[in-house]
Amino acid sequence: MRTTRLLLLALLLPALVANADEASWDLGANVEMQSRFFTQDARWPGQESQAGQISLAATVELRWRNADDDQRASIIPYLRWDAEDEERSLLDLREAYWAWEAESFELLVGANTVFWGVTESVHLVDVLNQTDAVADIDGEDKLGQPMVNLAMQRDWGLLNFYVMPYFRERTFAGTDGRFRTPLPVDTDRPQYESSAKEKHVDLALRYSHYVGDVDIGLSLFSGTSREPRLLPDADGTALLPYYDQINQFGVDLQYTRDAWLWKLESIVRDGYDDTFIAAVGGFEYTLYQVGESTADVGLLLEYQYDGRGEFEPLTIADNDVFAGARLALNDTQDTAVLAGVGYDVDTNEMFVNVEAERRLGEDYVLELRARAFSGARQDNPTYTLSRDDYLQLQLSRYF
Amino acid sequence: MKFKTVTSIGLLVAFALMLSQTGEANTAEQKGFDIAARSDRTDIGFGESEVELQMILRNAAGQESRRELRISTLEKPDESVGDKSLVLFDTPRDIEGTALLSHAKILDPDDQWLYLPALKRVKRISSSNKSGPFVGSEFAFEDFTAIELNKFDYQYIGTDACGELQCDVLERLPRYENSGYTKQVAWVDQVHFQIRKVEFYDRRGDLLKVLDLKDYRQYDNGVWRPHLMSMSNVQTNKQTDLIYSDYNFEAKLGEDDFVKGRLSRLR
Numbered sequence: 001m002r003t004t005r006l007l008l009l010a011l012l013l014p015a016l017v018a019n020a021d022e023a024s025w026d027l028g029a030n031v032e033m034q035s036r037f038f039t040q041d042a043r044w045p046g047q048e049s050q051a052g053q054i055s056l057a058a059t060v061e062l063r064w065r066n067a068d069d070d071q072r073a074s075i076i077p078y079l080r081w082d083a084e085d086e087e088r089s090l091l092d093l094r095e096a097y098w099a100w101e102a103e104s105f106e107l108l109v110g111a112n113t114v115f116w117g118v119t120e121s122v123h124l125v126d127v128l129n130q131t132d133a134v135a136d137i138d139g140e141d142k143l144g145q146p147m148v149n150l151a152m153q154r155d156w157g158l159l160n161f162y163v164m165p166y167f168r169e170r171t172f173a174g175t176d177g178r179f180r181t182p183l184p185v186d187t188d189r190p191q192y193e194s195s196a197k198e199k200h201v202d203l204a205l206r207y208s209h210y211v212g213d214v215d216i217g218l219s220l221f222s223g224t225s226r227e228p229r230l231l232p233d234a235d236g237t238a239l240l241p242y243y244d245q246i247n248q249f250g251v252d253l254q255y256t257r258d259a260w261l262w263k264l265e266s267i268v269r270d271g272y273d274d275t276f277i278a279a280v281g282g283f284e285y286t287l288y289q290v291g292e293s294t295a296d297v298g299l300l301l302e303y304q305y306d307g308r309g310e311f312e313p314l315t316i317a318d319n320d321v322f323a324g325a326r327l328a329l330n331d332t333q334d335t336a337v338l339a340g341v342g343y344d345v346d347t348n349e350m351f352v353n354v355e356a357e358r359r360l361g362e363d364y365v366l367e368l369r370a371r372a373f374s375g376a377r378q379d380n381p382t383y384t385l386s387r388d389d390y391l392q393l394q395l396s397r398y399f
Numbered sequence: 400m401k402f403k404t405v406t407s408i409g410l411l412v413a414f415a416l417m418l419s420q421t422g423e424a425n426t427a428e429q430k431g432f433d434i435a436a437r438s439d440r441t442d443i444g445f446g447e448s449e450v451e452l453q454m455i456l457r458n459a460a461g462q463e464s465r466r467e468l469r470i471s472t473l474e475k476p477d478e479s480v481g482d483k484s485l486v487l488f489d490t491p492r493d494i495e496g497t498a499l500l501s502h503a504k505i506l507d508p509d510d511q512w513l514y515l516p517a518l519k520r521v522k523r524i525s526s527s528n529k530s531g532p533f534v535g536s537e538f539a540f541e542d543f544t545a546i547e548l549n550k551f552d553y554q555y556i557g558t559d560a561c562g563e564l565q566c567d568v569l570e571r572l573p574r575y576e577n578s579g580y581t582k583q584v585a586w587v588d589q590v591h592f593q594i595r596k597v598e599f600y601d602r603r604g605d606l607l608k609v610l611d612l613k614d615y616r617q618y619d620n621g622v623w624r625p626h627l628m629s630m631s632n633v634q635t636n637k638q639t640d641l642i643y644s645d646y647n648f649e650a651k652l653g654e655d656d657f658v659k660g661r662l663s664r665l666r
Contacts, residue, residue, distance in 0.1 A: 026666070028492060063666055074666070099664070104655055106664060114663075115520040140518060151660070158660035208660065210510070215523045215659075258508070258527045288528045289579075296531065332456050332464045332535040334494070362464060365493045398492035 022067040032057040034394040036178075039372075040387040044182055046175040053178065055082040059094070073098040073110075076144075080135070087174030087187065088134045093144045106151045111144035114162075116206060116219055118254040118263045121302045121322035121342065122280045125219055125250035125265045128204060130168035130226050137179055137371070137385075138353070143168045157209030167198040167224045170241065178388050185230060186238035192224065193244045193272075200224050200245070217252040227313040229272060244272040259286045263302070271312045278306040280317070298326035300340065316381045319345045324353075333359040348375045349382050367394040431553030431569040435585075438592040439478075439548040445622045447652040448472045451644040456536050459636040466490055466534060471650065473657050481505055481547050483657035487665055488534075498662050501526070505549050506575050514662035521662050530579025537608060537630040537639040539579055542599075550575050556584070561595045564588040580607075591615070593623050601634075608632050620648055 036053040057080040064073045076095040082088035097110025117125040128145055135141035146166040152159045172185035194200040202223025209216060228241035247270040255262040266279040282302030290297050301324075304317035324340030335358040342351040350373070357367040372389040376382040454466040467489040475482050481503025488497045496516030503509045509526040529541035551571040559568050566586040573580055581604050586596040593615055601607040612625035628641040655661065 028495060030492070072664075072666070101664075113519050115518055118522075151664075153655050153658060153660050158658070210523070210659065254523050256523050256525055259525050261523070261525060286525060286528070288531050294532050296528070330532045330535055332458070334535065359491060359493060362491055396493065398495075 024065045026061075026063040028061040029399040030059050030396050031399075032394055032396045034392060036390045036392045038178060038387075039389045039391070042178060043384070043387040044180065046184070047178060047180075050084055050176060050178050053082065053084055055080060055088065057081070061095075070101045071099065072101075082177075085134075085174045085177030087172060088177055090132070090134075090171065092132070094142075095144055104153045106149075108147070108149040108151070111146045112149065113142050113144055114149075116217060116250070116252065117265050118215070118217075118252045118261075119265045119280045119282070119302055120263075120284070120300055120324070121282075121340070122304050122317045123265075124267045124278050124280055125217065125252045127219075127221050127226055127248060127250070128162065128164070130170055132171050134171040134173050134177065134179070143171075157207055160204075160206045160208075162202075162204040162206075164202040164204070164223065165199065167192075167200060167202070167243070169198070169243075170226065170228060172241070178390075179385055181230065181239055181384050183232060183237065183239045186233065186240055189233070189238075189240050190228070191231075191240050191242045193242070194224060198224075213256050215254045215256070217250075219248075219250040219252075221246070221248045221250070225271070225313070229311070229313050242272075246271050259288065260284075269308075271308065273311040274309045276307040276309065276312070278308065278315075278317075280304045282322070294330045296326075296328045296330060298328070300324040300326065314381055316344065316349070316351075317342075321345060335359075344375075344380075347377070347380045349380050350374045351382065363398050365396045365398070367396070368392070369394075427555045428553060430555035434555065434567045434569055434587055434592075435551070435553050435571070436548055438587045438594060441592050442622060443476060444474075445620060445648060446474055447648070447650055449647040449650040449652070450624075453642045454534070454536060455640040455642065457638045457640075464491075466536075471652055471656065473652055473654070478548055479505060481509065483654075485657060485661075485665075496666055498665055500657060500659060500662060502657070503547065505547055508576070512659045512662060514665070516666075519663055521659055523659075527577045529575070529577045537632045537637055538641075541573075541575075541578055541580075542610070542630070551583075558589075559586060561586045561588060564590055564595070566595055591617075591623055593625070606633055618646060618648060622646075622648070 034055045034057070038051055042048060042050055057078065059076060059078045062075045074095045074097055076093065078092045078094050080088065080090045093111045095112055097108050097112050099106055099108040114128045115126055117123050123139070129142035130145065131139045132141040132143050133139065145164060145168060148163045150161045169187060169190050172187055173180040175184045192198065200223060204219065204221045206217065206219040223245065225244045225246040228243050230239040231242055233240050248267055250265065250267045252265045261284040263283065264279065264281040266277065268275065268277050280302055282300065284298055284300050286296055286298040288296050302322045304320045304322065306315050306318040308315060320342055322340060322342045324338060327337040329335040337356040339354045352372045354370045357365060359365050369392040373382050373386045376386045449469065449471045451467070451469050454468065456464045469487045469489065471485045473483040484501050486499040488494050498514040500512045501509050511524050511526045513522050513524045515522065530539050533540050533543060550573065552574055554570040556568040556570060559566050566588050569585055569587065571583040571585055579602065580599050581602060582600045584598040585594055587593065588595055594612055596612065597610040598606060599608040609631050611629045614626040615623050616626060617623050624643065624646055626643040629638060631638045
């Protein structure tokens with residue numbers, strides 16, 4: 001298993017450098033228990049046993065810093081076990097790196113997770129890390145990406161260079177898992193445009209800075225697309241993921257004024273078949289201390305456009321409006337609720353999402369999620385998920 | 400983070416004292432400003448600091464919850480520019496690694512970035528939420544950042560005993576937008592010129608909170624710091640204590656430690 005190799009490498013790195021006298025170590029962990037209840041019977045053959053879905057996940061975070069404070073290392077293994085769908089069980093290294101800092105630059109070697117961008121409903125610009133798509137359909141969960149990263153901080157901004165020698169495949173639900181296509185995706189037979197396959201060396205460059213109220217990011221990526229096309233195999237029993245070579249230029253902007261955050265992300269991608277533009281933009285406006293309480297209410301509105309052709313990887317955010325509200329009670333338990341609706345202007349498909357969370361005591365966090373799809377006809381992209389409405393409860397214990 | 404203070408009285412302070420005593424500028428406004436300025440200037444030249452603190456939140460029923468955080472500060476000696484600060488949370492564990500970077504301004508809104516470790520995301524946030532609670536505590540954002548001299552107009556009220564010391568009492572009227580307060584009343588001692596107590600009055604003009612600053616210690620560089628700050632909300636009977644460890648003034652921090660690109664590399 002390739003993760004084992006990464007794990008070994010990661011375990012060795014701090015050992016090599018851990019000879020300092022007063023190095024600092026920090027160990028943390030959390031365990032999550034998650035239950036999903038589906039409100040409808042599954043649509044596709046093979047999913048019959050799945051009226052509910054139970055999974056357990058554990059994360060360990062080990063961090064190290066040397067006495068001189070110019071080197072640091074991190075190992076964050078993540079293990080997930082799903083009771084029904086073995087394709088959802090996973091061992092990953094979210095982080096496993098060593099980094100050395102000098103003056104105004106930092107060199108980082110190993111696996112890491114990096115986020116680029118500003119918007120809430122779609123993350124167009126954020127392309128370095130593969131999505132752990134089977135973890136959650138919101139695409140916010142990521143797999144650790146092996147890289148060499150050189151960061152340079154100057155008066156005029158932050159420059160990051162990335163060399164990524166190894167590709168991580170996207171996760172997909174297995175035959176007995178929910179949230180899948182009619183034909184399951186066979187992740188054991190990935191296809192690549194590059195003859196180097198997963199060993200193609202990807203490159204990326206990012207500049208980020210701010211001027212007054214405006215934060216700006218510019219990014220370039222050249223390498224294996226994290227989004228695969230899904231094509232039927234020869235005997236028509238499965239879909240195979242095809243990972244193309246792409247070049248992508250991205251820009252992200254945020255203008256922050258009073259209680260308004262105005263956001264824009266846009267990309268130009270030279271994809272499999274054509275070169276296209278995609279963009280997402282909108283605002284987040286916060287009403288502070290509503291009704292003389294300590295609670296804040298944030299209002300979100302974003303428009304999503306994607307001009308990709310029909311042969312590119314499928315997206316549902318092509319001509320959609322996302323509207324949402326975020327309630328933060330600002331209490332000692334950090335109680336927060338986010339509710340949102342995505343609406344496809346062309347097809348009238350709707351996606352409803354509610355997320356709520358609250359800390360219990362000092363060490364536990366309870367999360368509730370409810371998600372529903374509606375309005376999809378048979379030829380619409382969310383049709384395959386249209387019986388996967390669900391309610392999810394998650395309890396996490398932090399150590 | 401500017402409930403700070405110091406030791407040495409410069410020429411300027413002596414001059415200000417002289418003025419107030421001779422009555423040349425002896426209006427209540429001028430006297431209030433002079434006392435505030437003398438207090439603020441005891442803090443000049445600390446350069447940079449690092450401190451760990453424990454925040455204890457107590458509700459009206461006496462139930463406690465705790466947070467541990469670290470605060471780094473970079474002084475901007477120019478009184479027309481605010482300091483830069485970085486707050487990093489160690490507990491509760493679920494928000495460990497969350498960080499808030501602030502570039503304080505005097506009358507303009509501060510520049511603030513929040514780091515969310517679960518998503519590894521740096522987010523520029525609005526700083527117009529000055530009066531909102533800071534991480535569920537009785538401290539508002541403005542209580543942490545607003546004690547820059549020129550953020551207020553002043554009014555001298557009189558003198559009052561404060562513990563074993565004698566204090567000058569002054570009103571502070573916020574000049575910046577979005578303050579949750581109509582006024583604050585501050586007690587400044589007449590020996591070390593440190594702030595000992597502050598009363599906060601809400602938008603209706605009613606007393607909202609009382610801050611006690613205790614356990615002042617003087618460091619080798621002459622700077623004074625309180626090591627216990629208790630904020631009591633008299634309307635809700637909730638209370639937040641901040642218990643500070645020893646300050647480190649030798650941290651060799653620079654501008655590069657207070658940039659947004661730093662936020663994802665703090666741990």
